[in-house]
Amino acid sequence: MVEEDTVTSLLHNETDGGELPQQAVTLLAEATALQGTLHLPGVRDEYRSRLEQVILVATRALESGVESREVALLQWVLVRAFAARAEDARYGAGQLSRGSQRAPTLADCEDGWQRVEEIACTAEEATVAAAGYARLLDTARAREIARRAEVAATAARKIVLERNRAYTFHADPGFSFGEGWYLTAAALFAGLSIQIRPGAAQELQARRFLFAAGLEGSLRPYRSRPASPKHLTHIIAGAFRSDAPEAQRTLRTAFLGDEAPSAPLRSWVDGKVGGKTNQKVLLWVRTGDHDPQRNTCFHELRRLSGLVVNAGLTPVFFGDAVPADLVPPNAVNLALCWKEPLFQGPEMRRAQLQLFEELRCRHGLVGQIGVTTAGMDGPALMGLPTLYLTREPNVRLGKWVGAVPGYQEVVREPDYFAIIRTTLQQWQQ
8 A cells, every 4th residue: 555655755756667657746746846836927827737637647547557556656646636626626716706706797707607617516526536546545644635625625616606696785975876876777677686785874775775666675685795896887788778768768667766756856956946947967076086087177177067058058067066166157056965965865866866857857957968977877877868078988888878878978089079069069959
């Protein structure tokens, strides 16, 4: 019987046996030598290749008929190689699962997780093989190595079983409020699961909105590593490309409900906008800490406001704070209005959407312009013509162009103000 100390010695010395057993031992020694440097670029791929060669050569040697002493040696080589393969597969499954959760589209995510499943199966197959050779050797050390393979395979399978398919509906003011529109819309279209972090500042408001939208059955207990919100815009684009009128009807019903805006909301809007009979355009203002390069440029905002006024339209400033000297006479300044109690209560999300709808239906709102901010996308999905400004084509939101009616991307190229001027004229028709 070949024990571990004998194998260890043979791994560092030439064997007296045939060519294939000697090659298998040498390859395993080379693979083992790489284990301390697996974190370096390219080393893990080399390691996997060596393990594959070890298994192929050792298996071929056993099948070719070798001396009894070499049989035990090759069995030891295979126990170690298959156990190493199982442990490497567990590592690979963990790494790929994290990348798959962050994939840019749902299709990419599913493809990645399918590969994770295949890797878990590789770990399990390697474990079965290691256990079989351990039984033939019938030593405590062989059983210990086979047991390590089993632990690795169990961990790899656990990664698959514990995949979190839910998307987080952020209910903390520190996160993007507008992404709630994405998730609600995508869940309505694709039956996605949703989770909310318990104790979040706006947990109640988020739940109320989801319940009102008919998504109570989509809620799941909160867990770590949720699915990536990157998928959501792609799902929405697919639904609109399939049937835009039906998609828009679905969202308007879910977002607005059957009841008319409340009397306090109508009264508030009348107090802010009443008496200004011109058609109006929302000008969004963003000044957040997250991705500050996407924030509103006030020089650009001044020019946009001028274009709106010159087109015979009334600017309505919305979003974050705007300097008073940028607000022209007869404009409407609703900046920071979302902080008022009317829009922070239990029905805050529906109230904000009803605000946009009230402006559109009773106060001549014809469109909105702004930087890439998710807050614009609730009204955009409900049908408000939208121009979003960006330094370069946006991979996520670009999918909506040509799919969501009236949704237009404007890249800041030399003639982009001419595009805006033309669009404002079209909105007046």
